[in-house]
Amino acid sequence: MRIAVTGSTGKLGRATVERLRADGHDVIGLDIAGAPGPGFTRVDFTDYGQTLDAFLGIDSRHSGLDAVVHLAAIPVNGLVPDVTTFHNNLTVSFNVFQAAMRAGIDTVVYASSITAMGFPFDEAPAALPLDETVTAANNTYGLGKVLEEAMVAQLVRWNPALSITALRFTNVVTADEYGSFARAADPGYRRSLMFSYIDARDGALAVSLALEHAEPGLEVYNIAASDSGSAVPTAELLALHFAAVPVTKELGEFETLMSIDKARSRLGFEPEYLWREQFAG
Numbered sequence: 001m002r003i004a005v006t007g008s009t010g011k012l013g014r015a016t017v018e019r020l021r022a023d024g025h026d027v028i029g030l031d032i033a034g035a036p037g038p039g040f041t042r043v044d045f046t047d048y049g050q051t052l053d054a055f056l057g058i059d060s061r062h063s064g065l066d067a068v069v070h071l072a073a074i075p076v077n078g079l080v081p082d083v084t085t086f087h088n089n090l091t092v093s094f095n096v097f098q099a100a101m102r103a104g105i106d107t108v109v110y111a112s113s114i115t116a117m118g119f120p121f122d123e124a125p126a127a128l129p130l131d132e133t134v135t136a137a138n139n140t141y142g143l144g145k146v147l148e149e150a151m152v153a154q155l156v157r158w159n160p161a162l163s164i165t166a167l168r169f170t171n172v173v174t175a176d177e178y179g180s181f182a183r184a185a186d187p188g189y190r191r192s193l194m195f196s197y198i199d200a201r202d203g204a205l206a207v208s209l210a211l212e213h214a215e216p217g218l219e220v221y222n223i224a225a226s227d228s229g230s231a232v233p234t235a236e237l238l239a240l241h242f243a244a245v246p247v248t249k250e251l252g253e254f255e256t257l258m259s260i261d262k263a264r265s266r267l268g269f270e271p272e273y274l275w276r277e278q279f280a281g
Contacts, residue, residue, distance in 0.1 A: 001107075002026040003211070004055065004065050006045060006096060007072030009034040012111065012172050012203050016069060019204035020211075028061050030054055031072060045072050045092040052099040065103065067214075069207055070096045070110035074141075082140040089144040097155055101162065109210040112149055112166040112220065114258065115142030119170075120192035127246045128238065129259040130194060132168070132220045149220065156218045163214040167206055170196040170224045170258055173275070181279045184231040187240055195228040195237060196258040199273035209267040224258040225271045 003020055007013040008029030017039075020027045029040040036042055041061055043054045057063045073089045074080060080088075093110070100108050118125070118136035125134065137143040152164045171193050173180075183189045190196065206223045228234055234251050251257075254276075263269035 001066035001211070002028070002062055002064070003067045003069060004028045004030050004062075005069045005071060006030050006043075006092075007070070007111075008040065010071060010075065011174055012169070012200050013071045015174075015200035015204040016071065016207050019201070019208050020069070023208055026062070028058070028065075045095055046088060048095045048099065051095040052102055055099045055103040055105060065105050067107035067109070067211055068096065068100050068105055069211070070108060072096070073111070077139050077141045086140040086144050089141070090147060093144075093148045094151065097152065097164070101155065101159060106159070106161045106216075107163050107211065107214045109165045109167065109207055109214070110148075110152075112168045113142070113145045114168055114170045114193070114196070114222070114224075115139065116145035116149060116168060117222075118142070119194075121194050122192070124242055124245050127248050128242060129247075129249065129251070129255075129257045130222070131259040132222055132262055149218075152218050156216070161216055163216050164218050165210040165214060166218065166220045167203075167210060167223045168220060169203055169206075170194075170198050170222075172200050172203055173197050174200045175273075175278065178275055178279045181229065181275045184229060184275070184279075187230070187232045187237065190229040191241060193229070194257045195230045195234075196224040196256055197229040197275065198224050199271065199278070201273050202271040205272065206263065206267070206269055209263075209269055213267050219266070221263040221267065221269075222258050222260055223263060223269070224256050224260055225274055226256055226260060227254045227274050227276065228256050229275060230254070
């Protein structure tokens with residue numbers, strides 16, 4: 001397929017472009033920053049005209065797209081004022097979804113987030129592990145992600161052929177960031193993330209599989225590593241932090257508390273890069 005990746009110069013964007021090209025797709029990177037060249041064009045996605053035009057065609061780049069992978073966003077709270085994060089991300093996502101529909105592109109995969117499930121998880125959840133039925137926002141970035149999912153649920157009603165897949169990524173880690181796992185023996189390490197993480201290369205794998213298995217309608221998937229980001233066994237973490245929370249399934253020794261069962265069963269997603277193998281400490 002010919003696929004545009006928004007936010008292609010970001011941490012997950014770079015891994016996704018590499019993966020999709022390795023899969024044999026023709027990939028056009030689109031982002032607000034980066035050096036223009038073959039396979040990449042600068043686009044300001046807050047400008048709907050630029051967004052639509054980039055999807056319809058770019059001279060010397062493409063004359064039409066089969067799919068869009070939407071990763072562009074202000075990635076976390078705190079980089080700019082909260083209201084700026086909210087306004088930017090909602091505007092960008094609406095522009096991307098609307099432009100894709102206007103351009104006749106029926107397949108979109110985009111980055112939702114565990115912030116749409118309540119990150120940072122200061123409150124004890126109703127049950128563990130967390131699955132895709134959980135929706136909550138505790139900051140403006142998360143509020144934007146909740147509203148994006150609500151918006152997409154309506155857009156797919158308007159166009160029965162439209163397929164949009166929301167991937168709820170947890171904290172994305174690149175190969176050069178595994179040094180942070182030196183703290184993994186601390187039972188409070190990654191507590192706010194429900195102890196989860198995802199290697200950028202496995203995040204890109206999830207994008208590839210979502211494109212491969214795209215069907216009309218909206219689907220939401222949690223995307224995390226299969227193990228926790230903690231050196232403390234999962235049962236001990238549960239006893240220490242969530243003793244009163246019901247556990248809905250039997251969990252492995254270090255199994256993640258961010259359920260990826262749906263992605264496993266429907267997409268065939270199986271993370272390949274786990275910190276216990278990657279960490280050189």
